[in-house]
Amino acid sequence: MQTPQRKLISIIIPSLHRPDLTRRCIESVAKQNLSADQWEVVVMENDARPDSIPEDPLPCNTRRLLLSANYGTAGATNRGLAASSSRYVLLLNNDVELEPDFLPMLVSVLERDEHYAFAIGKLLNATDRVRLDGAGDALLLGGGAYRLGHGDPDVGQFEKESRVLAGCGAATLFRRSALEETRGLDEDFFAYLDDVDVAVRSHLLGFKGLYLPSAVAYHIGSATFGERLHPNITELLTRNQLSLMVKNYPLWILVQLLPRILAFQILWFSFAVRKGAFTPYFRGIGGAIRILPRMLQKRRQIVAHRRITCAEFLALLRASEGQIYAWHQARPPASRSILLNTYFGLFGAPQ
Numbered sequence: 001m002q003t004p005q006r007k008l009i010s011i012i013i014p015s016l017h018r019p020d021l022t023r024r025c026i027e028s029v030a031k032q033n034l035s036a037d038q039w040e041v042v043v044m045e046n047d048a049r050p051d052s053i054p055e056d057p058l059p060c061n062t063r064r065l066l067l068s069a070n071y072g073t074a075g076a077t078n079r080g081l082a083a084s085s086s087r088y089v090l091l092l093n094n095d096v097e098l099e100p101d102f103l104p105m106l107v108s109v110l111e112r113d114e115h116y117a118f119a120i121g122k123l124l125n126a127t128d129r130v131r132l133d134g135a136g137d138a139l140l141l142g143g144g145a146y147r148l149g150h151g152d153p154d155v156g157q158f159e160k161e162s163r164v165l166a167g168c169g170a171a172t173l174f175r176r177s178a179l180e181e182t183r184g185l186d187e188d189f190f191a192y193l194d195d196v197d198v199a200v201r202s203h204l205l206g207f208k209g210l211y212l213p214s215a216v217a218y219h220i221g222s223a224t225f226g227e228r229l230h231p232n233i234t235e236l237l238t239r240n241q242l243s244l245m246v247k248n249y250p251l252w253i254l255v256q257l258l259p260r261i262l263a264f265q266i267l268w269f270s271f272a273v274r275k276g277a278f279t280p281y282f283r284g285i286g287g288a289i290r291i292l293p294r295m296l297q298k299r300r301q302i303v304a305h306r307r308i309t310c311a312e313f314l315a316l317l318r319a320s321e322g323q324i325y326a327w328h329q330a331r332p333p334a335s336r337s338i339l340l341n342t343y344f345g346l347f348g349a350p351q
Helices: 019-030 072-082 102-112 176-181 194-204 231-248 251-274 278-290 292-305 310-330 338-347
Strands: 007-015 039-045 062-066 086-092 096-098 116-125 128-134 137-139 145-147 171-175 208-219
Touching: 007 019, 007 072, 007 102, 019 039, 019 096, 039 072, 072 176, 072 194, 086 102, 086 176, 102 116, 102 171, 102 208, 116 176, 116 194, 128 208, 137 194, 137 310, 171 176, 176 194, 194 208, 194 231, 194 292, 194 310, 231 251, 231 278, 231 292, 251 278, 251 310, 251 338, 278 292, 310 338
Parallel strands: 007 039, 007 086, 039 062, 116 208
Antiparallel strands: 086 171, 096 208, 116 128, 116 171, 137 145
């Protein structure tokens, strides 16, 4: 029997009880300017039930795996990776629709430079397409993650190709070999910041990430934190912020950045309290403590395989905080985050 040809791209779509979104997402993939033999879609149906999955027949080049439980974004994605074979992997949420050149453009980035682990495009708000959903993810030295440009009008402020620390897991193209070196997404994270975590680990291995504004997709996503803050999101973000730093920050950097980390956590706690999320915040702290032994075990492995110096990693974090600062300062004063105003008021502009 002839062995099937390895695909260029596997598109992994975790799904949970939204067959309508999943079908629209797959339809946008089918419109990509790629030949049909170059790609496949693998839909990972968390907590699959007959009434919660797209009806047969599935679109061309699409298959699905039915999961008996909800493994979260991270667990479902890892199972999709194990069930596929390709040179590149698109991590794609089912509430995203792609412009036809999205994948060809991102593939061209990874093809031209083997040091790029991932490439991302510009995400626009699916229900208000003149507003940004995000132009890459960045991290404060104090551990807070932000999606650059989120919620702002798209007026050309993110039209420059640029290096980024991370990409939103809603639509990020990875080089499979790099993703395998990181050992995939961390299932202890379940959801939220699992995308930032895997990107940080790829940087620690010496890889890079690139934002390409000409590659465009549309993301429904959740409401902004300023409007709604679901208790589960607060809990997961709190737990995963702390876990990300414990796992990935070298010890002397953790010590050096401790004042910023503590300050950010106080500010994040204050924000959570204002949004009525006092209890979820402390559930997140408790969750971080419970998984601390596993994070420390993973940390030893990450340290053993790190290919960049502590100084290089700190420079990477400073550059990422600089992107948050530049975005924050460019916003109208009335639109600026109180949390970031306070944080940068305490520590100043990144050096």
